[in-house]
Amino acid sequence: MLELSGIHSGYGQTTILQDVSLTVTEGEVVTIVGANGAGKTTTLRTISGLLKPSAGTIRFDGKDITKLSSHETVELGITMIPEGRQLFPDMTVRENLLMGAYRKGAQASQSQLMDEVLALFPRVEERLEQKANSLSGGEQQMVAIARGLMAKPRLLMFDEPSLGLAPIIVSQVFDVIDSIVKTGATVLIVEQNVFHTLKAADRGYVLENGEVVLTDDADALLENPHVRKAYLGI
Amino acid sequence: MDVFLQVVVNGLLLGGLFAITSVGLTLIFGIVKVVNFAHGEFLMIGMYATFLISTKLGLHPYAAVAAVVPLLFVLGMLTQKLLIEPLMSARNHDIQIFATVGLSTALINLALLLFGADIATTPAYGLRTAIEIGPIRMLVGQIVMFGVATALVIGLHFFLQRTRSGRGIRAVAQNRAAAQLMGINVSRVYMITFGLGAACVGLAACLVAPLYPTSPGIGTYFVLTAFVVVVLGGLGSIGGAFLGAMIIGLIDSLSGFYIGSDMREVAVFGVFLLILILRPQGLFGGRLKLSHVS
């Protein structure tokens, strides 16, 4: 479904990603593992079109989307739940969710999507008329995920959904992600909680200094000595 | 008592003028986050266009709305696309200020070239006639302006709060990066918003032209108060700017009558400075953001 080949990308003159290639097949859960600053967020931004690669191609459903802007990739069904929630602070939770369904492909089924999404997030439903900036960090993360689902995504990309949350909240976030995975969604996830993520994923890529140094099935990566030492602290 | 009532009504009518000339500025500042120093010159262009349409075609100045509003909409979109957008990636906002100041100067000189320094008087078609309601005298054109200003503010509020496009515009103002991830074409929203802001001042121009003489410097005359209104309203709040306009109108009118007409600007800017010292976020900033645009 998604195919990156030989991607070089970065900010201005600074190249961060060096020759990154990766694929995500429909229905698969793929994770990118890497240290802080390895280029995980940069990879997701490049896929969504917020950053334009300086070399390489990105294909989605076989179609070349390398040069598309983010509003165009969103329209194709590529949805990113960004690092740090990034809600619309002065809007209510309901309005934030409606913004998720802003894209043409989701608009028509907006109210049906709202019902489906709220069924997954009973806590969010209680907060519908509250301003987003009045929520706790954990609640905001739930809204950010719910807003992502409102886009009726074909490929859902998570960027560090558990970052900065209390341990109890982290496990709630993972419960939600697990239940999304169970629906058969296609997911590309970046997460500092490598152990849990590899458990949930089918395959993984290890990114170091902007380069893919290792890729394998998630089970194999869990057993890999380098991964165990560098990312699982075992 | 009657005199006091008349002075208050005059102040509110003046507030209508300040509101309609500043709504576009507020909209652009609240969403695109650009201070458009050429705002006054957009008004001036609209007034000349109204003058030309009503004198050359013999039309009522209000009929010029049909041409002036679209003209200013396009002018605003072009300003954003050709002048502001190329400078947006330049993280330095001073450059945008220089750009709009430059545009303002260029437009004033263009008007001097085309129309000379003399004033142009748009036919009034009875809009400068006073009508009397009880003891109160009001100009027809002022009443219309007040009504249109109120309707425009309510209309914009409704558009921003209740429509899908309005929600998209607010999203861009509140979190640009997230708005992009929702599939919004941010540079298009900026262009349309700049166009809408300019269109508002185009509408203002058609209402102002029959009441005030047009000259190349007229924009500078009006825009100073418009800036005061925008800051007072809380920088980007449309409802706040409307109330700010009414307050400035009242101060102007009351001080002009009770202190002396040459003291009006002193009073207006004195109160403005006082409020800035006591409430730097503006009178209604953060508290009464009717449109929550910033």
Ligand SMILES: Nc1ncnc2c1ncn2[C@@H]1O[C@H](COP(=O)(O)OP(=O)(O)O)[C@@H](O)[C@H]1O
């Ligand atoms: N907006 C930016 N401008 C310039 N450099 C950036 C920017 N964002 C991130 N970087 C740099 O790019 C590198 C990779 O960052 P990132 O993709 O955010 O890493 P990760 O998500 O894996 O922690 C880092 O060295 C970081 O400093």
Ligand SMILES: [Mg+2]
């Ligand atoms: Mg990151």
